[in-house]
Amino acid sequence: HSFTFLMTSNNSKAKxxxxxxxxxxxxxxxxxxxxxxxxxxxxxxxxxxxxxxRIVRLVPWSKCLKNFGGEGSNRxxxxxxxxxxxxxxxxxxxxEPREHTIDCGDIVWGLAFGSSVPEKQSRCVNIxxxxxxxxxxxxxxxxxxxxxxxxxxxxxxxxLLLNLMDHTDIVRDLTxxxxxxLMLVSASRDKTLRVWDxxxxxxxVKVLRSHQNWVYCSxxxxxxxxxxxxxxxxxxxxxxxxxxxxxRKLEGHHNDVxxxxxxPDGALLATASYxxxxxxxxxxxxxxxxxxxxxxxxxxxxFAGGANDRWVRSVAFCxxxxxxxxxxxxxxxxxxxxxxxxxxxxxxxxxxxCCAFSTDGSFLAAGSRxxxxxxxxxxxxxxxLQHLCRMALRRVMSTQQVQTLPIPPRIRSYLSYQDL
Numbered sequence: 483h484s485f486t487f488l489m490t491s492n493n494s495k496a497k498x499x500x501x502x503x504x505x506x507x508x509x510x511x512x513x514x515x516x517x518x519x520x521x522x523x524x525x526x527x528x529x530x531x532x533x534x535x536r537i538v539r540l541v542p543w544s545k546c547l548k549n550f551g552g553e554g555s556n557r558x559x560x561x562x563x564x565x566x567x568x569x570x571x572x573x574x575x576x577x578e579p580r581e582h583t584i585d586c587g588d589i590v591w592g593l594a595f596g597s598s599v600p601e602k603q604s605r606c607v608n609i610x611x612x613x614x615x616x617x618x619x620x621x622x623x624x625x626x627x628x629x630x631x632x633x634x635x636x637x638x639x640x641x642l643l644l645n646l647m648d649h650t651d652i653v654r655d656l657t658x659x660x661x662x663x664l665m666l667v668s669a670s671r672d673k674t675l676r677v678w679d680x681x682x683x684x685x686x687v688k689v690l691r692s693h694q695n696w697v698y699c700s701x702x703x704x705x706x707x708x709x710x711x712x713x714x715x716x717x718x719x720x721x722x723x724x725x726x727x728x729x730r731k732l733e734g735h736h737n738d739v740x741x742x743x744x745x746p747d748g749a750l751l752a753t754a755s756y757x758x759x760x761x762x763x764x765x766x767x768x769x770x771x772x773x774x775x776x777x778x779x780x781x782x783x784x785f786a787g788g789a790n791d792r793w794v795r796s797v798a799f800c801x802x803x804x805x806x807x808x809x810x811x812x813x814x815x816x817x818x819x820x821x822x823x824x825x826x827x828x829x830x831x832x833x834x835x836c837c838a839f840s841t842d843g844s845f846l847a848a849g850s851r852x853x854x855x856x857x858x859x860x861x862x863x864x865x866x867l868q869h870l871c872r873m874a875l876r877r878v879m880s881t882q883q884v885q886t887l888p889i890p891p892r893i894r895s896y897l898s899y900q901d902l
Contacts, residue, residue: 497859498829499845500550502541504533504853517849519593519836523621524660526841527579528637530623532590534853538625540637542579543840550857582640584625586633592626592656592668595637596680599662603681613683614643616664622680624666626653632668634680644684648676655699659706659723667709669697675711677726688726693717698740703748704877708765710751712739718753720765730768734761736783741836743799749876749899750820752806754797757781758789760808762820762902766881772902774818776810796836801843802865803873809834815848817861820902827861872897 504515515534522529522543529543598616616622621637630649635642651671659665664680665687675690675697695714702709708729709721718732718739737757744751744765751765759780762772773780777792796809805826806818813832816825833851839860840847846858875884875897884897895901 499857499859500546501857502531502533502539502546502855514589515853516835516851517853517855518591519655520838520847520849520855521593521595522838522841522847523595523637524597524841525621527621528595529840529847530593530595531847531849531855532593532625533855534589536586536588536590538584538586538590538593538623540582540584540623540640542581544579545581546857580638580640582637584623584635584640586625586627588631589628590625591628591652591654592624594624594656594658594666596622596624596658596664596666597662598622598664598681602661602663612681614680616681622664624656624658626656626668626670628652630670630672632656632666632678634684644680646678646684646686648686649674654697657700657702657709659702660704661706663706665706665723667700667702669700669711669713671696673697673713675700675709675721677723690721690726690728692719692728692731695738698738699742701742701744701751703744703765704746705748708744708748710742710744710753710765712742712753714738716755718742718763720768732763732765732768734763734770735759736781741794741796743797745799746801746803747873747876749873749881750799750803752797752799754794754808756790756793757783758792758794758810760794760797760806760818762806764881764899771899772820772823774806774808774823776808776812776816795834796848798837798839798846800839800860801841804863804865804869805839805843805860807837807839807846807848809837809848815846815858817846819863820899829858831856868896872899 517531520531530540532538598620623635623637625633632646634644649670649672653668653670655669657667666678668676673693677688679685679687693713697713700711709723711719716735720729722729735755737755739753739755741754751763754760758777760774781789793811798807808816815829815831817827819826834848837848848856881898
């Protein structure tokens, strides 16, 4: 299960560390078992995945790592972990996070963790009384369902808190604002994005309409001020989340765009498409900085839809701001660095659909069509002081602001990621 390396400059041993499997019954059909989403809690305490057939599993991440270590990393050990849950007679010490199996009542497409910052006020200022008072230690899980509903769960108890009903088709993706405000954005096949305020008992704040086709995915910038949404028909939109208005449409993909994520400093945006490419954008300028190709040579625009054995399903940005992972229909997971156009490492993955980096960036989780999740240790590398300084600066400065700095052109180019 070890990685095959391409053009790697160091001798780090990124490796397969384990998998979470689902029990397979003889009558199980192929359809309906897909893991459409995997997610890590913002504080790294929990891992969640939709394992098909309406079920979401919530597992303490420390328990996963413990099972993957030593003999737990074999298939029997991981299968044993996946069948166990908090209701199965397991004695859980007081104060330790519990494992939960949640039946959402319909096929689960989207998952997102949200944690509250009590000082962050609701944007709705008129209502004095609220049904829910979200505390410092609150951790929520939002699930987007096949019937258009969104269910909100308490992660620590597994209890249902809210049932949000407004979408008229599949809720394909969910994302919380990272600022602790508990603002939730849902992306749906009904061609809309909807903004919900969970601190206002799940009140719907706004409907964002510009997509002409299905919306596949959305992602907040790290400061929560900008939202990227992607969808069918080559769509990549950027939204101002203070005014709930469209900033711009990004032009460059040749087919449906299905996944997106900002870099941790907000200076870069990665989008993945069925046109076999991941594009790295400057979201401030709307320009293409880098293309990561999964087919050589990349297909021309008129043939981009035909290379469906190379469709990119998912892209994730590591928290070090340097690594990107992509999942493709060619049965591969790839690790890239932002300064190279060839993968740093690849590994086999059959029928992969989605991926996410752990909160500390040490591991990658990838979900597949059979309801299982596979984990790899990420390639280790030390970030340069230059890169760390660049990230610190770009967290607070836009590209336009950087370009006005009275500094040498080479440094300005580096800070603007123009050298990718």
